Each structure stands twice: as C-alpha cells, then as structure tokens.
Amino acid sequence: MHNNFSQLNSEQKKAVTHTEGPVMIIAGPGSGKTRVITERIAHLIQLEIPPQNILALTFTNKAAKAMKNRIHKITENANAFSIWMGTFHSIFAKILRKESHIMGYTPYFTIYDNEDSVKIIRRIIKEFNLDKDMYNAKYVFARISFMKNNLVDSKQYNIDQDLIKQDLINKREEFKNIYTKYCNECHTSNAMDFDDLLLKTHELFKQNKNILEYYQSIFKYILIDEYQDTNKVQDAIIKQIGRKYQNVCIVGDDSQSIYSFRGANINNMLNFKMFYKSVKEFKLEQNYRSTQNIVNAANSLIAHNKNKIEKTIFSENENGNKIKILKYANDREEGDQISDIIAKNIVKNKKKASEYAILYRTNSQSKVLEDGLRKREINYKIFGGLSFYQRKEIKDVMAYLKLIINNNDNESLIRIINYPTRGIGPTTIERIRKTSEKKNQSMWQTLNSPLIEEINVQKKTKNHLTDFVQMMKKLLQLIDNNVFEIIEELIILTNIIQKLKEDPTDENINRVNNIGELVNSMKMFAERKKNNTLLDFINEVSLDESKDDEKTSQDYVSLMTIHQSKGLEFPYIYIVGLETGLFPSQKSIQESRLLEEERRLFYVAITRAINQVIVSHAKNRFRFGTITQSEKSFFIDEINPLFIEELTYKSKSISLNKKNQEWKKIKTPPKLENRNLRKITKGISHIIDLNINQKIIHNIFGEGIIKKIDNSNGNQKITVLFVKNGEKVLLTKFAKFKIIS
C-alpha cells in the first residue's frame, strides 16, 4: 500500500493530490479521467479519510462498480466498498428510503419508470376528458419531467402566473391539474418516478435542517463525474450537501455534454467557479487514447461550437489513418457492407470482434446491422434499446413482485389484476379505482377491506375479485422468503407460464424463455450472502438497467447509440447514418442550442476510437415504413478535409452482383483493410441448416444438444436440451447461438 503516481502526468498528479476545497477538473476525451478519479479517491483513503465519508457520484452504476473494485485493489482497504458510490438516482433512493417517513412515504416505495408514468398520465387525460392531440401523454410527461428537473414542483407550478399564462395561450390550461393529479396518484401509490428521486431529496434537505446537517457531516469529500450532464436539481443538491466542508470536486468536459433533453445544463459546470470562492481548476488536455488524426478531426469539428470552455486537446500518439467516409445507396446496403468489412477483418485479418463498435444516432438503426452481422455469423451485442427489464412479460412479473413489496402501488395492480385474464375487465377496474379515490386510499386497500362489497359489480365478477385477493394474500405472506422461492410460488399461483404455453405462438415461446431467464437471475440473486431480499432485487433492477453478467471473456462487436458509448473506447469505431435530418436530427436543425449538442454528440462518437474512425451515410433510408431520401450530413463537411477521405460504394442492384461492385475513389486512393469484396451469401429465410444431435452454444443457456427441428410455417423452431438449463424451444430467427459441432 504505497502511492504510485509515477504513471500520471504532472497535471493529473496535481488533480489527484489537491484534495482540499472546491476543485474543477476539465477532462478531455481519453485524458485518463477515470484513472484520475480512482487515484484521487484511493489517495483520500490512504490519507486516512474513512471511506464512508466519501461520496462519489457517477453516471452509471456499472462505472461505479468498476471504480470501487479498482480503488479496493489500489488501497487494499477492505472498507473501500463502503464509499458512497453510485448514480445520483441510486444514492438518493437509498437516502430517501431511510428518511421516507418524513416525506410521507414508506421505505418500500416503488420506483416508476417512464412507461409507468406515461400510462398514469394517459389515464388522467382520459379521465379529464381532454383532447388527446392537445394533451399528448408523452409530451405532458416530458413537461412534468422538465419542471421537476428545474425544481418546479406541482405546488409551485400552480402559483406561477407566468407558467399558467403560457399554458393558457397554448390552450393547455389543464396542464397544472394533470401535473397535480399525477403527483397525487404517485403519492397514494407510494411511488416515486425517476425525477422524484432527485426532487424529493432536494425537498428533504431543504425542509429538514437536522437531516441536511447529518448528511453534510457524513459527506466530507464529494466527487461528481460527468458534471456537464447534471441538471438543476442535481446541482442544487450538491450545493446543499457540499456547503459545510466545500470539498467538492467536479469532473467533466463541456464538449461532451449530451443530455440536455434530460435537463442537463452545461452552465452548471461553467458557473461552478462563480459559486465557490476559491476553485482550483485543472485541465487534462493530452489525449492518450486516439491517433493524432482522430484528435485533430474532432477538434476541427467542435470548433464550430460557440458555447464552450477553451482548451487544447492534443495527442502524441502516431498520426494514424484518415477518417473514412463511406457512401451507400441505402440503409440495407450500409448495414450489409459494413458488416462485410468487419467480418472480413475478423476472418482474414484475425481482428477480434471486440475491437469493433458500431455507433448510431437512433436505436432503430441497429436492425440492418444486426441482419448483416448475423448473416455472416459474427458475434454481436446490442446495448440498450429494449432492455430486458422493459419487456412486457418481465414487467408483468415484476409488477407482481412490486405489489408484494408495496401493496399500494396502483399502477402495478392495474397491470396485473387481469393478467393472466381472470374475468376482471376495464369496467370493474374503473369502479375499484373510483371507490378507492373517494376514500382516498389505494386500490389494494379497498379490495382488502369490507369496502370490496360496495363495488358495484355482478356476483360472478365479485367472486373473481375475492379469488384475486386470496391469491395475492398468499403471495404477500412470502415477502420474507428468498426471492427464488417467491418467484417459483408466483408462477404456480398465477399460472403465467402455463397460460403462455397453452398458446405456443413464436412470441409466447420467447416470453416463456425470458421469464425463465428472470427466474434464473433471481435464483442467482437468492444465493448472495447479503442484500438478497426481494426489496434489494427490485431496487437493483429499477435503477440499474445494465444487469450485464460481467463475463468479459465474450468476444463480440458492440452495437449501441452514441449516448451509450459515453466513456467507452474501441480500436475501430463505425459511425453510421450521417445524414442531415437523422444526424443531426431534424428537430435540432432549427435551434442552435440543440444543434451544438448534436455536434458534441458527433464529437463524442469520434473520440471513442483508438485507431480508426469510419463514418457512413446512405442516400435512401427506410423510415416510418417509407423510403426517405437524404443528403450527407453537413457535420462531415465541418471536419477539416485534411483529416478525412471520402469513398463511394458502387452497386447497380441491391442484390449486390459481384461484377457491379467496386470502390470508386473520390479523393485519395482507398486504403481500406479489405479491398476485395465478395459476393454475399443470399437468402433471408430463417431456416438454418441444422441436424439432430448437433451441439450448439447459446448466449444465455450455454451448451446444449438439438433434439428436435421443426421447419413448418417458415419459422424454424428447435428443441434443445441444455446441459445446465434443461430443455428449451428456440426460434432460430431470434435465438443467438453458435454451432459447435
């Protein structure tokens, strides 16, 4: 256990060792930011600061976990894991659960995700009999979210004459009532949405001096990563808790601020110096990640932004190749050809799939790339998009689990009271809701009381209701059992899986498999030594979407949105869909503030690369079910031409006939690692050549042997006996597996 800063440059070293007072570290891309943060915290611990007095807020929980491990390694201090480290949301959820009674919640409050919130708002709009076009639920939710992130709660909204006047002009004068009702609904459900986790924390500290003082004295050293992406509430909370010791260290890069749609405000970073009297500022300007060409290209792009902190990012690595700009006829060709280039590099040039990442502006762009990679049997992994816990069937099961923890959660109750169908329809649900509302209580409280008799429904329906209550009561008794026992019992009592199996469509088979996966993960969760209760489980999955099993040995191409690529690096970066209207997005083009953010987004994308950046655009693209034409993004032309070379891909037909393929030079000769383009294996059919008793390896279930193949209906179904997971029916169209014998 000794200090070893020898590998840090002098500016990094200063940033690590200057521990007292407010500090601002401006860290350009690839400047060793993560190292500086971990070393800084490790340094504090080595200075005998108790780890439980350190608060470190990161952008994702995954990053927090990785950092904790590294700090633990450096310091060899067993207590290193008691640092308060995590996202704003997860840390404050922890505090709120502890102090919930003061805020009028129980410690078991549910956390609603955006889908839940929108559904509630949609119901309110319907109940108010409002025009669905004037009051679009998603728009209303976005506005509520924006208000919360700017410290305007529903009470304040109602007395803010400017806002009310504005709504009146826009003919949305009911907004304030929807906002109020939504907050009430959440409160009776004993639930908070994502924004509440921040807003209520701020309120808690504001209204309770003693509690604020307690946390001020606990958090002697505060460190916040990615400060450029904090919003007003987050900034305000930091000001609250940092006031006592003022040991607040913020780290970030204004040029990488890409979350303004979530209320993030670069000014939090720019104003930091004005709030504290003596801010010590460090600039990490040397990029150790990328080639000089990449850094220069990125610099020339970001120079077009006006609103930024001046700094000079430079690289002393080798010059490297120019950025390649590839032009395709349409999105299919783009996906196909890029897959082809990557596939060839992997097969012929012995590159690893994990050296490649494909980045895009919108999730929907992943599809063509997926097709291309799958066709060539290249391993890939799509990050984000529909996360596992957002799938319908998983959310259904989770709703039961949430209800066990928090019976008052109306949203979850409405979701599952008739799923699987048990004769309780919309009319009945509406009546329960009305009765409950009158009594100012949750729907479960109504059902679980003599009041159930007052609900005006037919006798048959009433029996269905009491059956449901009986079943739920059985489940509620299990609350302290281990999570695996709970889920097993739940599946038996509710018949969820059985019902799905009765109607074995492709989709339902997939659902059963997904629920199976959930059961598996709960089994693993139950085997933990501590923090393995149902509440722990729900808490973890509500806030930590990245439940990636850290099996890093897997070799795959990474596909993700640029937003998700923040903080990551790859040797080869492909950025697809560089077309005006898509990137920059249509909505951003008129407003310079938004356009600058899109430019920063492109900047982030380029600076993920270590060796080479390849950018592509297509003339025609399939969007909203029709083909749209678009032009090369003007962002490309903003890069100094010295650092790019443009190529165009010629093919006369989409069937990609061998003879029609050639690369046409626009400026400099193509130096692509793969010059000889081959014909593509034809066929989009999902029937794969498989044999009984063949061994396969599945990305989730592991190794198994094919027992049955069913090629009817053009959808190939195979029954596989897995070594560890038993027999499963898979659709080869969806399943991700490899043949190993």
Add this chain to the structure above:
DNA sequence: CGGTAGAATATTTTT
C-alpha cells in the same frame, strides 16, 4: 368480459 381486427402512432437520445 374476452378476443380480434383494424386504427393509430412513432423515431432522438436515458437514469
């Protein structure tokens, strides 16, 4: 109440 067919809607990005 349940199921289905046809309509409506969405494509910016996420804790």
Add this chain to the structure above:
DNA sequence: TATTCTACCG
C-alpha cells in the same frame, strides 16, 4: 415497419 391502442362483436 413494428408496436400499441381502440372499437366492436360474440
């Protein structure tokens, strides 16, 4: 296009 929502009939 893909998914989710709504209306209507059995």
